[in-house]
Amino acid sequence: xxxxxxxxxxxxxxxxxxxxxxxxxxxxxxxxxxxxxxxxxxxxxxxxxxxxxxxxxxxxxxxxxxxxxxxxxxxxxxxxxxxxxxxxxxxxxxxxxxxxxxxxxxxxxxxxxxxxxxxxxxxxxxxxxxxxxxxxxxxxxxxxxxxxxxxxxxxxxxxxxxxxxxxxxxxxxxxxxxxxxxxxxxxxxxxxxxxxxxxxxxxxxxxxxxxxxxxx
Amino acid sequence: xxxxxxxxxxxxxxxxxxxxxxxxxxxxxxxxxxxxxxxxxxxxxxxxxxxxxxxxxxxxxxxxxxxxxxxxxxxxxxxxxxxxxxxxxxxxxxxxxxxxxxxxxxxxxxxxxxxxxxxxxxxxxxxxxxxxxxxxxxxxxxxxxxxxxxxxxxxxxxxxxxxxxxxxxxxxxxxxxxxxxxxxxxxxxxxxxxxxxxxxxxxxxxxxxxxxxxxxxxxxxxxxxxxx
Numbered sequence: 165x166x167x168x169x170x171x172x173x174x175x176x177x178x179x180x181x182x183x184x185x186x187x188x189x190x191x192x193x194x195x196x197x198x199x200x201x202x203x204x205x206x207x208x209x210x211x212x213x214x215x216x217x218x219x220x221x222x223x224x225x226x227x228x229x230x231x232x233x234x235x236x237x238x239x240x241x242x243x244x245x246x247x248x249x250x251x252x253x254x255x256x257x258x259x260x261x262x263x264x265x266x267x268x269x270x271x272x273x274x275x276x277x278x279x280x281x282x283x284x285x286x287x288x289x290x291x292x293x294x295x296x297x298x299x300x301x302x303x304x305x306x307x308x309x310x311x312x313x314x315x316x317x318x319x320x321x322x323x324x325x326x327x328x329x330x331x332x333x334x335x336x337x338x339x340x341x342x343x344x345x346x347x348x349x350x351x352x353x354x355x356x357x358x359x360x361x362x363x364x365x366x367x368x369x370x371x372x373x374x375x376x377x378x379x380x
Numbered sequence: 381x382x383x384x385x386x387x388x389x390x391x392x393x394x395x396x397x398x399x400x401x402x403x404x405x406x407x408x409x410x411x412x413x414x415x416x417x418x419x420x421x422x423x424x425x426x427x428x429x430x431x432x433x434x435x436x437x438x439x440x441x442x443x444x445x446x447x448x449x450x451x452x453x454x455x456x457x458x459x460x461x462x463x464x465x466x467x468x469x470x471x472x473x474x475x476x477x478x479x480x481x482x483x484x485x486x487x488x489x490x491x492x493x494x495x496x497x498x499x500x501x502x503x504x505x506x507x508x509x510x511x512x513x514x515x516x517x518x519x520x521x522x523x524x525x526x527x528x529x530x531x532x533x534x535x536x537x538x539x540x541x542x543x544x545x546x547x548x549x550x551x552x553x554x555x556x557x558x559x560x561x562x563x564x565x566x567x568x569x570x571x572x573x574x575x576x577x578x579x580x581x582x583x584x585x586x587x588x589x590x591x592x593x594x595x596x597x598x599x600x601x602x603x604x605x606x607x608x
Binding site: 220221222224242243245246248250252254255256257258259260261265269270272273274275297313 | 385388389391392393395396399400403404459463464465466467468469470471472473474607
């Protein structure tokens with residue numbers, strides 16, 4: 165059993181979370197295996213993003229247990245952070261830094277080689293605006309840069325909150341391609357989605373959350 | 381994670397904070413303008429009495445640094461809160477205290493620059509001559525600034541998640557700063573006006589003790605106050 169758990173990319177067991185008196189998650193159990201991309205569906209306020217944030221160590225579960233690649237999200241959070249790539253709904257970039265400087269900051273924080281910056285900018289199609297401040301970027305460009313920042317550390321488990329929002333056709337293709345490459349290399353992805361269409365060729369299965377529980 | 385990794389993270393955060401502040405410009409200009417305005421208002425309130433201006437100079441200077449500093453401390457987390465960059469920052473693997481140290485160093489540079497400006501304006505406005513013991517006065521200014529900035533940076537992190545952070549920060553911070561403000565004011569006054577009671581040494585010791593205790597305590601506690 166322990167061996168099976170350590171092989172899972174994501175293993176959530178009875179994860180619950182309440183805000184004040186309101187239970188947002190009421191015991192979610194969910195497993196994602198390496199090589200798998202799972203779409204997380206549900207109405208607004210159903211708890212999808214809350215589950216993602218718990219898995220990303222940004223929020224503590226009120227009860228239950230969650231493991232990422234064998235690391236407990238509450239007791240081994242630093243190891244989890246070294247394993248995941250988290251793409252939040254907000255890109256979380258520094259407006260007064262350039263695209264290159266945003267990535268340089270991430271590189272310094274991650275302790276990886278700076279030579280990856282140019283390759284990353286090229287990959288997300290932002291080489292031409294590498295030295296421009298992010299303040300002037302469109303929402304889609306910011307999304308691309310946030311994707312590039314997330315992929316700098318080559319994370320094994322991707323946690324994606326509405327990854328296709330604000331992206332044009334080329335951006336959607338890029339996002340799909342980057343997620344697909346990561347998963348084919350043995351990674352795994354859990355993506356909160358509002359519509360399945362952009363992710364149709366990418367998703368292996370879907371899980372629907374309703375009223376804080378797995379519905380399907 | 382080695383000390384080298386920690387140092388690299390500290391340097392990256394300090395560089396990022398100082399670069400964004402330098403480019404936004406509004407930050408330093410407004411903080412420095414507030415510091416100078418407070419000094420000018422103290423000058424108006426005290427009137428043309430040279431003796432009163434002399435005696436009040438240390439208190440006016442430190443209060444100007446404190447009030448203007450609160451603006452700076454609030455700004456140090458404002459960028460991350462407004463852009464949603466706090467979550468990516470917290471998701472980098474490694475010791476969380478490095479985030480605090482980086483922000484502390486950036487705030488020290490920021491408030492230190494403002495302090496230089498406020499001291500220069502204060503010397504002219506309050507007609508205070510530079511004392512022979514100026515190296516010791518600089519030491520007191522450094523120790524007082526380290527104490528104020530350490531607690532300011534820490535409580536700004538604590539208040540950053542609150543919608544009422546602009547109000548909450550001074551409410552949390554000011555009572556905790558009473559010892560360092562008192563010590564810094566009294567030591568500065570003794571050095572500027574005359575140390576009749578030979579009390580500078582005791583105030584400086586209090587400042588050193590305050591700085592050491594709170595530098596250690598805030599670094600240990602930061603991980604818990606920044607926890608989401």
